[in-house]
Amino acid sequence: MKRFRYARPERLEAALRLLREPGAKALAGGTDLLTELKARTQEPELLVSVQGLQEPGLRGVREDERFVRIGALTTLRELEAHPLVRDKLPILAQAAQTVAMPQIRHVGTVGGNLMQQVRCWYYRHPFVRCWLKGGEECYAEEGLNHRHAIFGTSPCIAVHPSDLAPALIALDAQARVVGPDVEGELALEELYRLPDERSRARTVLGPADLILEILVPKPSEPTRVRGVYLKAMERATWSFAVVSVAARLSFEPGSEGVRARVGDARLVLGGVAGKPWRARDAEAALRGSPLTDEAIERAAEAAVAGAQPRAHNAYKIELTRALVKRALRSLLPP
Amino acid sequence: MAKAVRAEPEPELEVPVPVRGPERGPIKLRVNGEKHELWVEPRRTLLDALRDDLGLTGAKKGCDEGTCGTCTVLLDGKPIYACLRLAIECEGHEITTIEGLAQGGELHPVQRAFIEEDALQCGFCTPGQILSVKALLDENPNPTEEDVRRAVSGNLCRCGAYPHIVRAALRAAKGLAERPGR
Incomplete structure (x- = not known):
């Protein structure tokens, strides 16, 4: 680990000021950042701990008229255990439970989970200077790409590792952000971008921008909405998603039981692209018709229609198709 | 990544925030009920501070990157x-x-339950296992087998x-439940 300076401000303005210094980086739970510091894939001059901030709303979960509001410094453990999340946002509770293991969930934060860096073994290797680290080439493109993207076009084919992001995008969540580059509320889906020749960044936030809160809209008719988060892993715990699916359907009023027609649909995939991947064609295939076996098959086919497998990851297409079907079947109204 | 260049200092904040390091400086830790003052750099991990500065070698260094669990300790009772934690962040x-x-x-x-159930062979992971079980039983005195596995x-x-x-975790839970006064 390279040496750095360290500050732990209590006031938000002070943190934002410090973060504008060259080489400054925000530190929340640190469970991802410390692995990067040790591998020297990040070498900040100044770490600004946000754990001392006294800003209201930064910690914990609460609700108002329109939103369930989740502070960015809420830990993953607090999130999975919170009654509001368990009762009103089961997709999110399910996603939080699948992250890593208790020791990381007790420390890792919601904001940090959304902003975490990719797990690509070439990026993470201390001696490999891949494209994402400012080099010329993505070594995964022709190399070991079992865990890499099947969707999206980018010079970097690493996948976004977050479990919370697909779940929160399926919930139409917004991020409340403060900073010099981005200020205000933005749809969580708009937070993410694929790295390109213009910028290697994976989010639209600058280094001095901070997520303060996540706002999840409350459904007007909660009994008509059903959702689920499913995650395929290499083992039953402690694994990043090989593929994950966050699915949320609302069913139209006046149509009941197996004949219930799907109103709105959200289908967001994790582990398959450089950002959380909305399967919009699959969503469109679901809208307006009952959730029959044929509709589920059509949606699963639409979800993988644009996939572009590489030498070692075509299995993800079959896995995605199967996981989408399993998720949708679990949402069939009783 | 891009090399940073030190900028001209900005005007002072109303209440200046102390910026510490990169040299060694004092940090205060409370470990097992005792207060300690250490003289370390901000980059010192809690694990290195415990083992090398305080001589508490029960927490083991296995992978040193959050993939093995031998360094598990409790922070405010949570494993x-x-x-993966800076010592300076534990103040x-x-x-x-x-x-x-x-x-x-x-x-x-x-x-005791780990000894009675013969719940170790080489023993390297044992301190971490015991602390994870202790944290579970503090939060949930009557866990299921599935709770223990998680x-x-x-x-x-x-x-x-x-x-x-x-088995040791379930035995300890039973023993704690049967203890008088609890």
Whole structure:
């Protein structure tokens, strides 16, 4: 680990000021950042701990008229255990439970989970200077790409590792952000971008921008909405998603039981692209018709229609198709 | 990544925030109920501070990157990986290591249960396993087998003592429940 300076401000303005210094980086739970510091894939001059901030709303979960509001410094453990999340946002509770293991969930934060860096073994290797680290080439493109993207076009084919992001995008969540580059509320889906020749960044936030809160809209008719988060892993715990699916359907009023027609649909995939991947064609295939076996098959086919497998990851297409079907079947109204 | 260039200092903040390091400086830690002042760099991990500065070698250094669990300690009663936490970030918190479990020469009931159920072979992962189980029982005194499995899911045991570890946790829970005055 390279040496750095360290500050732990209590006031938000002070943190934002410090973060504008060259080489400054925000530190929340640190469970991802410390692995990067040790591998020297990040070498900040100044770490600004946000754990001392006294800003209201930064910690914990609460609700108002329109939103369930989740502070960015809420830990993953607090999130999975919170009654509001368990009762009103089961997709999110399910996603939080699948992250890593208790020791990381007790420390890792919601904001940090959304902003975490990719797990690509070439990026993470201390001696490999891949494209994402400012080099010329993505070594995964022709190399070991079992865990890499099947969707999206980018010079970097690493996948976004977050479990919370697909779940929160399926919930139409917004991020409340403060900073010099981005200020205000933005749809969580708009937070993410694929790295390109213009910028290697994976989010639209600058280094001095901070997520303060996540706002999840409350459904007007909660009994008509059903959702689920499913995650395929290499083992039953402690694994990043090989593929994950966050699915949320609302069913139209006046149509009941197996004949219930799907109103709105959200289908967001994790582990398959450089950002959380909305399967919009699959969503469109679901809208307006009952959730029959044929509709589920059509949606699963639409979800993988644009996939572009590489030498070692075509299995993800079959896995995605199967996981989408399993998720949708679990949402069939009783 | 891009090399940073030190900028001209900006005007002073109303209440200046102390910026510490990169040289060594004092940090205050509370470990097993005792206060310590250490003289370390901000980059010092909690694990290195415990082992090398305080001589508490119960927390082991296995992978040093959050993938094995041998460095598990309790932070305010919750299990964390000491290798993924800066010591300086633990100021104001209470750290418990395996050395802090026995009281007055008497082993903690979880430690006793591990011996009674033969829940270890080489013993390298044991301090972490015991602390994960202790944190579980503090939060949930009557866990199911599944609860135990989830609680120790972040602690690898390459000897494969898992079935005995689960039995030890359930035995400790039973013992604690039957203890008078609890």
